[in-house]
Structures are given as C-alpha cells and as structure tokens.
Amino acid sequence: MLEQSYYEKTDEIIELHGAKASSLIPVMQDVQAEYRYLPGELLSYIADKLGIPLAKAYSVATFYENFSFDPKGKYVIKVCDGTACHVRKSVPVREALEKHLGLGKGKQTTDDMMFTIEIVSCLGACGLAPVMTVNDKVHPKMTPDKAVEIIDELKEGECE
Structure with missing residues (x-):
C-alpha cells in the first residue's frame, strides 16, 4: 500500500494535465519522473481518475519501453x-x-x-x-x- 502522499502528488499531476484520456501518457511520464518508476497501484488510480479501463492504461505502460513498474535507484x-x-x-x-x-x-x-x-x-x-x-x-x-x-x-x- 502506497502512502497517501503518492496519491496527492498524482492528483496534482492529473490536475496539471487535465483528467481526460488524452492525458494518460503525460501523467504517467510525470509520475515516473517523480518516483523513478510507475507504481502499479498508481496506474490503477490514474486509469480510474482519467476514466479509462485499467487494461488500456496497462497496455500503454507496457508498450513503451521507458515505463517501468520496478523501483529504480537514485x-x-x-x-x-x-x-x-x-x-x-x-x-x-x-x-x-x-x-x-x-x-x-x-x-x-x-x-x-x-x-x-x-x-x-x-x-x-x-x-x-x-x-x-x-x-x-x-x-x-x-x-x-x-x-x-x-x-x-x-x-x-x-x-x-
């Protein structure tokens, strides 16, 4: 379970880009830039907030090589x-x-x-x-x- 601060920061990122399906990639990029990886729990949260199926968000995240579900070092x-x-x-x-x-x-x-x-x-x-x-x-x-x-x-x- 992620700390509440992860969700609050993700809400800020979503607000910056707009809660619409076309914001999926920029939101995921900014979340990954913030945490050096894309936590799976946040991907589900992002999909819900943007009103898109989790399967679609997951397919985008796994299609592009630059997204990672594994935590990375500093x-x-x-x-x-x-x-x-x-x-x-x-x-x-x-x-x-x-x-x-x-x-x-x-x-x-x-x-x-x-x-x-x-x-x-x-x-x-x-x-x-x-x-x-x-x-x-x-x-x-x-x-x-x-x-x-x-x-x-x-x-x-x-x-x-």
Missing part, C-alpha cells in the same frame, strides 16, 4: 550495447559496474536503492562510444576503470 546508469558501443568494448564496462555494485544475474538495482544499471540498445552517441549515462548525463569513451571511478565519486558525494 542513479540510473544506462550502458549502451548498440553496435558501435559493443565493438568498442561496452561489455567490460557493464561487467565492471555489475561487479563493483554487486549486481547481475537478473538484479539491476542495489539493495540501498542508490544505483540501477540498464543495458540499452542505443543512446544516440555512437561517435562517443562506448557510452554510458548517469541520470541522462552522458559519459563518453568509457572504460571499466572510468565507470567504477564515476560510481565511487557518486558514493562519496552521498557521504558528504
């Missing part, structure tokens, strides 16, 4: 594994991150909810390959050592 790290990045060794970057954070084998988010690693097929920065992003900030020409260094800097920033 720092979402996307490692590109498109052709350019792959041939320029993005796999060792991903492996170093997973090892350093204790992730892999189906586990994408650290237990402390600080880091989530996602493998994506393209970040649109092929000339900078291999590329990773941290909360949409682009980090070009990654190496395993540079990737781990970025994680350590983020961790240090949390301790200050």
